[in-house]
Structure formats: C-alpha cells, structure tokens
Amino acid sequence: MDVSVIGLTDEAVEVYRYFLRNPGAGVGSIRQGLDLDPDSVEAAIDTLANLQLIDLADRHRVVATEPRIGIERLIEERLNELNTAIRRVLAARDAIAAFVEDQRHGENATSMLDIERVEGLDRVRQRLDDLGFFSYRETLCLHPGGPLSPGAIETALPLDTRSLRRGLAVKAVYHPKALDDPLMSAYLRDVVGLGGQIRITEDPMDRMVIFDRSVAVVPIHPKESARGALLVREAGLVSQLVTYFDGVWDAAVDFREFTEPTTDGPLLSDLERRVLAVMATADKDEIAAREIDVSVRTYRRYVADLMARLGAVNRFQAALRAKEENWI
Structure with a gap:
C-alpha cells in the first residue's frame, strides 16, 4: 500500500502499525520489535505525532489513533489541498487573455522592418x-x-x-x-x-x-x-x-x-601556391591544412577554386596541370 500521498513514510507506517498491534507499548520497546535504527525511529515518531496518529503524552505508554479516524482525516485534508490546487490551476486560464494580448503586440511589432x-x-x-x-x-x-x-x-x-x-x-x-x-x-x-x-x-x-x-x-x-x-x-x-x-x-x-597587369601566367597568391604544392602529396585534407597552417574549411575552398580554374576533375590532376602550366 502507498500512503506517502498523505505524508506517511515507510518507517512511519511500520511504527504506526507496531503501536496498533501493541496497545500501551512505549517508545523504548520499538527497538526490540522493529529492525530500525534509533534515528529512523525518532523521525517516524515525530511524523506520526505531527499527523496526530499517535498520542505522546506518555512516551512509556503510546496511544495510537484509531485508523478510521486518523487516516480518514488525513485523506480529507489531502483532498482539500488538491481541490485548492485544482482551483488555482483552473484560475490560471484567466491569464490566457493577457498572454494573447502580448502575442498580438508581438505580431504587430514583427510586422515592422527588422x-x-x-x-x-x-x-x-x-x-x-x-x-x-x-x-x-x-x-x-x-x-x-x-x-x-x-x-x-x-x-x-x-x-x-x-x-x-x-x-x-x-x-x-x-x-x-x-x-x-x-x-x-x-x-x-x-x-x-x-x-x-x-x-x-x-x-x-x-x-x-x-x-x-x-x-x-x-x-x-x-x-x-x-x-x-x-x-x-x-x-x-x-x-x-x-x-x-x-x-x-x-x-x-x-x-x-x-x-600587376603585365605579369605572365596566372596570378596566384602565396597561399594558392602552397595549396597547389600539397594537393598531390597530402593524403588527407586535415594533414594538408595543417602543413600550410590554415583551417580545413579554407583549404577545401581553395582546392575547389583551383580545380575549377585548371579544369581538373580531381586534385591529383589539378596538381599535374599546375606543373604543366608552370603555376608551381
């Protein structure tokens, strides 16, 4: 059974049932009757006392509240709390109108040029x-x-x-x-x-x-x-x-x-010449980019541009054509 919804822990349930089965027992007898450590026992006793499920007027003779009264009262209190929460949740619908108005303002604002x-x-x-x-x-x-x-x-x-x-x-x-x-x-x-x-x-x-x-x-x-x-x-x-x-x-x-309008041959930057030099020798783009100290993204962009200018279908062919045309 799960009675945590009304505030009872597992240890509190064990202690409450112990007192129900042993009318007139004292707090000290719990250690022999239940396998609980002293701290757990004290915490359970406090929980039961706060929920009014036991009377601790005399710790040597604890009186357990009759379940049909004590548990039913806790259930009623919990139901009242839930009903209050439900009413508060339903009342949140009143905020919809204000939020809709904010949305209208936002839509009107976005109609302006950014x-x-x-x-x-x-x-x-x-x-x-x-x-x-x-x-x-x-x-x-x-x-x-x-x-x-x-x-x-x-x-x-x-x-x-x-x-x-x-x-x-x-x-x-x-x-x-x-x-x-x-x-x-x-x-x-x-x-x-x-x-x-x-x-x-x-x-x-x-x-x-x-x-x-x-x-x-x-x-x-x-x-x-x-x-x-x-x-x-x-x-x-x-x-x-x-x-x-x-x-x-x-x-x-x-x-x-x-x-430099009179320069013979293609106009290549130092970086373009370096890219051409490593295109036919490097196995991977990452290695080539590292050799010429640029990002992989920059290296690939330059490779694509140079291949288009050379009319090459792959990088090795581009490197060969660059040598044939005396680009490098």
Missing part, C-alpha cells in the same frame, strides 16, 4: 567586430572612395586575419583611389596573402558590409558614414543587397590583375 539604427563611429565599429566574430560563412564588403585611415587599417587587419584563419570567405571590392595610399595597398596585399579575395572597380558603388548573407550594414547617410549605420536583417532587403554586391563583384577586376 532594421537597427546604430549611431556613432565607435559603436558601429564595435557592432561590426561582433558580427564578424559570430559569422561562420563569409563577409562581403563594398568600399567606395579613398583609402581607410591608418587607425581603421590597424583595426581591420586583425579582424580579417581572424576571419580567414577560421575558414570564412572574405570578399571585398575597392575603388582604385584606395590604392593611392601605400599603407592601404600593403594592407590589401596582406589580406590577399592570407586568402582574402579583393577586387577593384572604377564603377560607382554604395558602401556596405554583409555577414553570412543574413545581416547587412549600410551607412545611415551615404555621404557621411561616420554618422552611424543601419543593421538590416530583413531577409528580402538583405537578398537585394547581396544581389547588388554580386553584380559589382562580377564586374570588378582582381586585385593582382589590376596592380
């Missing part, structure tokens, strides 16, 4: 850093106008390095005026050397950064980027901005081709 306004250059840079840190696929950038400031370059290079080493694709388009600054040119060469993809175009373009094709950052004012930025997460708008970026990207010229 665009966040961030004011101030420092705050914008912080948000860009956060978005870049949590990106996992790619970063797309359009940079119209002249070179970045020395401070911006100093901030950008570690972020680009971190992203590229994590295996993200970094694609950016700059205006030729950005190359007028030696520091800016050196920065772009570093990014390309790390595996970034840089292109140059003289066509007009709007400043923007897109993370994982899901969040776009554009200036509040197209001519005054220092005022702040808009963080756009609205899927339809972001899709249009990605399409715009792809159009600018396709029409732009590769950075190496733009800066």
Whole structure:
C-alpha cells in the first residue's frame, strides 16, 4: 500500500502499525520489535505525532489513533489541498487573455522592418567586430572612395586575419583611389596573402558590409558614414543587397590583375601556391591544412577554386596541370 500521498513514510507506517498491534507499548520497546535504527525511529515518531496518529503524552505508554479516524482525516485534508490546487490551476486560464494580448503586440511589432539604427563611429565599429566574430560563412564588403585611415587599417587587419584563419570567405571590392595610399595597398596585399579575395572597380558603388548573407550594414547617410549605420536583417532587403554586391563583384577586376597587369601566367597568391604544392602529396585534407597552417574549411575552398580554374576533375590532376602550366 502507498500512503506517502498523505505524508506517511515507510518507517512511519511500520511504527504506526507496531503501536496498533501493541496497545500501551512505549517508545523504548520499538527497538526490540522493529529492525530500525534509533534515528529512523525518532523521525517516524515525530511524523506520526505531527499527523496526530499517535498520542505522546506518555512516551512509556503510546496511544495510537484509531485508523478510521486518523487516516480518514488525513485523506480529507489531502483532498482539500488538491481541490485548492485544482482551483488555482483552473484560475490560471484567466491569464490566457493577457498572454494573447502580448502575442498580438508581438505580431504587430514583427510586422515592422527588422532594421537597427546604430549611431556613432565607435559603436558601429564595435557592432561590426561582433558580427564578424559570430559569422561562420563569409563577409562581403563594398568600399567606395579613398583609402581607410591608418587607425581603421590597424583595426581591420586583425579582424580579417581572424576571419580567414577560421575558414570564412572574405570578399571585398575597392575603388582604385584606395590604392593611392601605400599603407592601404600593403594592407590589401596582406589580406590577399592570407586568402582574402579583393577586387577593384572604377564603377560607382554604395558602401556596405554583409555577414553570412543574413545581416547587412549600410551607412545611415551615404555621404557621411561616420554618422552611424543601419543593421538590416530583413531577409528580402538583405537578398537585394547581396544581389547588388554580386553584380559589382562580377564586374570588378582582381586585385593582382589590376596592380600587376603585365605579369605572365596566372596570378596566384602565396597561399594558392602552397595549396597547389600539397594537393598531390597530402593524403588527407586535415594533414594538408595543417602543413600550410590554415583551417580545413579554407583549404577545401581553395582546392575547389583551383580545380575549377585548371579544369581538373580531381586534385591529383589539378596538381599535374599546375606543373604543366608552370603555376608551381
């Protein structure tokens, strides 16, 4: 039988039944009658006394309450508690109306465009850093106008390095005026050397950064980027901005081709040459990536790009064709 629902433990049941079977027995006699340790006996005695199932006025002559009275009373008390709890649970239905109203407010709020306004250059840079840190696929950038400031370059290079080493694709388009600054040119060469993809175009373009094709950052004012930025997460708008970026990207010229137009043969970065060198020798992608100190994800992306450029159907063939074409 299970009477725990009315507050009786197994030990309390044993002690209660002992006193029912042995009228007038004292507390001290329980040790001989039951196989319970002293602590368990005292705990059971306290439970029975609190539930008014025994009378401890004289511990040498304990009186057990008649079961039909004591147990029935505990059952009634428990039923009253349960009925009270049921009424409280049913009363919770009254909150449904308030929750439904909250839902309506939420639905009305989501009908607005998901665009966040961030004011101030420092705050914008912080948000860009956060978005870049949590990106996992790619970063797309359009940079119209002249070179970045020395401070911006100093901030950008570690972020680009971190992203590229994590295996993200970094694609950016700059205006030729950005190359007028030696520091800016050196920065772009570093990014390309790390595996970034840089292109140059003289066509007009709007400043923007897109993370994982899901969040776009554009200036509040197209001519005054220092005022702040808009963080756009609205899927339809972001899709249009990605399409715009792809159009600018396709029409732009590769950075190496733009800066070294007379170079014979294909323009390969140091990283691309290193990828070609290990493609035919490494048994596994993990080993190859470790040899050239890049992520497996970055290595595989470069392999796929080089195979497409060489028209190869497998990696070994790509390595052979690269040697035939004097790429390596």
